[in-house]
Amino acid sequence: MRHAEFRDPRLVLVYDAECPWSREDDFFLSVVNETPGSRVLDLGCGTGRLALGMASAGHAVTGVDPARASLEAARAKSNAERVTWIEGTSSILPAGSFDVAVMTSHVAQFFVGDDEWAIALADLKRSLVSGGRLIFDSRDPRARRWERWNPVDSRRRIALPDGRAVSAWTEVTAVQDGAVSFTHHYTFPDGERLLSTATLRFRTEGLIRSSLQEAGFTVESIHGGWNREPVGAGDGEFLVIARRC
Incomplete structure (x- = not known):
């Protein structure tokens, strides 16, 4: 989504x-x-x-x-x-x-x-x-922040208020004309996986x-x-x- x-x-x-x-x-x-x-x-x-x-x-x-x-x-x-x-x-x-x-x-x-x-x-x-x-x-596009949006550098663990923890990471899917498209990946403790896509203009x-x-x-x-x-x-x-x- x-x-x-x-x-x-x-x-x-x-x-x-x-x-x-x-x-x-x-x-x-x-x-x-x-x-x-x-x-x-x-x-x-x-x-x-x-x-x-x-x-x-x-x-x-x-x-x-x-x-x-x-x-x-x-x-x-x-x-x-x-x-x-x-x-x-x-x-x-x-x-x-x-x-x-x-x-x-x-x-x-x-x-x-x-x-x-x-x-x-x-x-x-x-x-x-x-x-x-x-x-x-x-x-600032000169910082090229999107280069850190990869499965290694972006991987993180997010603690929820109810004590559960969600694993997340980000991947870039396209870079064109100052616009960067990417997908956030989320894995819940029960194994459910959700995706979130977006594009940002730099x-x-x-x-x-x-x-x-x-x-x-x-x-x-x-x-x-x-x-x-x-x-x-x-x-x-x-x-x-x-x-x-």
Whole structure:
């Protein structure tokens, strides 16, 4: 199944266990906190980890995601009532409703085609107030992170809350024109095996900057790592902070 780790309840549980709060969330929260008490959009909120953290920090948070199973997991968490959860895509975003918009966990890379990326940026611009900020992460293609997505380097054991452990690994199936397709393999203790496929777009810094400019954003900064290192000197990331013109 495509994007099964977000759509299949069995794998949503695995995803949630594998992805606890991290320094990545610390980075996003620190930038959002620069606008105290803001109205925040978390586009592609998944199971709600960051959305709930931002709500706890005093922001009015709306989490939007097309995957119902992920939203159901988010709604079941403690203090979930602090967040407005909406099933949908960027197309449903209301105009001028947010001071800050975030896309975390490389959600920006799921917009593979240039046209769909442009549409998403247009929707985000519409949803932000004048001067509102857009914050997202995208992997630097020069780091060639996908070369580690193989049966040896990517193999991992994921402990679930009920004490079971799931074995997982990733394989790349295609690399073409800046897009990398891959499959996550999961094996449960009872022998059940599930697959999740996806494709990510690895845009260069130049492409990110030009697409934002064309969409009506001004780039404030792009960092290369979670401690705000320069591009090329951090974690192989583009951590983008832009402002709606």
